[in-house]
Amino acid sequence: MELRHLRYFVAVAETLHFSRAAQKLNIGQPPLSMQIRALEDELGVPLFERSHRRVFLTSAGRAFLVRARQILADAEAARQEVQQIAGLDAGELRIAFTTSAPMTNLMKRVLTGYRQRYPRVTLTLSESPSERQRDALTERTLDIGLVRQAEDAPPIAGLSFETLIDEALVVVLHQGHALSRRTSVSMADLAHEAFIMHPHDVGTAIDGTIRRMCERAGFTPRVVQEARESTTIVALAASGLGVAILPAAVRCIQIEGACFMDLSEPDAHTPLLLAKRRDDTSPLVQAFVTICREVAGRLHETPPPAA
Known part of the structure; x- marks a missing residue:
């Protein structure tokens, strides 16, 4: 019990x-x-x-x-x-997250749980690309990062990474698009489509994953528009400007004309990881890690909603 x-x-x-x-x-x-x-x-x-x-x-x-x-x-x-x-009744915890992380059930439940258990701790939250979060952790201007990272990414000295959830990637397109009538699409189906992606200087791991998936399908994505925010990318795809590939958490973005399609590729997923310094023994950090693991464990136990 x-x-x-x-x-x-x-x-x-x-x-x-x-x-x-x-x-x-x-x-x-x-x-x-x-x-x-x-x-x-x-x-x-x-x-x-x-x-x-x-x-x-x-x-x-x-x-x-x-x-x-x-x-x-x-x-x-x-x-x-x-x-x-x-010493968990006061202090500050600096947390950064990728643009899509707040849309996940995990982050919402973790923040709610942490505030309920440790109401006197100040949570300083900021949105930041994964690459910049890693730099900030190394420079000790950040305590916790919620990052996206390629599975084959090289280790970073002094930092530890723990997978919390593994999200499916979905295709976002206009609801009138010919592919929207299918139950799922493959990367090969997107070979001749115009793509909407994040700019290179944003430092997102997802775009690298997308480009590798395109290469394996035999083509290079034709990028017609770039945007920094996931919400903006969804809105542009909903307008018919092109297609986009984003974490499944963006399904919660309710924009008229947007259609979200499953990808049939087995590697069409992106992990959300908790990043921190290996030598960080702060009780505030350890408590946050514990709650992340608890929430992630419950999410893994919960069956997916019926189709």
């Missing part, structure tokens, strides 16, 4: 509604239901009576709710105490 199981149980017990509890916890309803079932199996008693319309606490569930709330309260008190001892 873990504390998260108790948090899940209390959320359902207080709302008596699995969907609302899942929304409150910021997780999917199916994994929440599975965790509650697992908790009941471990305890050997049902905690809830379920019907098509209502959820009720059993007598065992009502008794367990009292205990669960007390355990969570004690755990919170212990957490606050050790934070004060370890």
